[in-house]
Amino acid sequence: MAVRASHALQERALRHAQPLSALLELTYACNWRCVFCYNPRHHDQRRMSGAEWTKVVADLRQLGTLNVTVTGGEPLTHPEAFEVMEAVRSQAMTFRLYTNGSLVTDEVAQRLAALRPITVELSLHGASSGTHDRSTATPGSFDALWRGVAALKAHGLPIVLKTPLTRINENELEEMIALTEREGVPYNLDATLTHRDDGDSAPLQYSVTPEGLDRYYALLARHNRVPASHRTFGGVNCGLGRTTLAVDPEGNVYPCPQWRKSSLGNVRDTPLLELWHGSSVRAEAAAVAQQANDALLAAGGPMARFPFCPAVAQERTGDPLHADPLHLLEAQAAEKARLAASR
């Protein structure tokens, strides 16, 4: 079950700037070293405690959040990760957990099952241990992932596997799909890599090749799953500044998981409720979501019909209103695949 409010409810949340979804990055720490990771570092300097996160979670309830994503770094390296997830459930919100699976023992899976997460989502970086472990720069990580999957399955947890498609693993695309089908696990792919949160563009060197993109979108087209956006003038591109927010390990608040250009402030200085309602940064980000929608429609071409992330464009070119070359490349590949499939 994907817990998503109906379209009508989403529209109302957009109108009222109600952050239905929140991303909590518990920690930068991770026991893997994925070469394309968006995290600027793999250790914490001023990580928030479980008690501090519990206050954030209480404010999320008041703000109208329903779905919380618990992530990192590797969130299970945070010694109070369960305290945070328990706080989310005690506030009657749902959560999904993003984990690399390596720290999921039978006991961890059992504790997770009691909390009833919507999904536990793990990344598969290749169909073979060689490709996976090269992507994570961590020998043994492929086997660790599957041990975690087995423990989660044994406790009946709803697992999703997902792959950031890169030039390292693009040649195993079909094999990864076959592998997840054999395992009977829902599977998602994403071809978009992002800058590190500190602006470093190093991860982009691993972006999927144009040929890999064509193969990926041809595959999506065969299953009628090419993503599309249905824009109208005056609409909004996405929930930026309205229905999403993110909090980093040190308490900085952002108007969506991707937008790191400017922060609404820090929950250690100002309660989240005040930051959300009082921040000019949030209002400016919300305006960007509207302006980007109209700018893409006015420009026409494949981007007028393709999903667009203003935050990613901002990172890549400094312009959150217009498609950057990588967005355009994806939109063109999607259009080509859609046309080919319709012939």
Added chain:
Amino acid sequence: MRIAPELAWQTIDGEGIVVDLPRRRLLGLNPVGSFIWARIGRVSEDEICAEVATAFEVEEAQARRDVRAFFARMQDRGFLVAS
């Protein structure tokens, strides 16, 4: 009476949405149901009835029947449990 701990819920623009995690289903509440739901566990049943009567401009006896009917339906679904 309190909301079952296996549920998640939120109010969006006055409309309640309940996530039944064990059955993996969503339930939308109508305006009266949403109004009652948001008060369960916070105020007494008598207070809920009085607030429904005021907010929806109905007789208190009618409000009481509506609240009890709602409680019964929610208990049948396992959404409400004894405190």
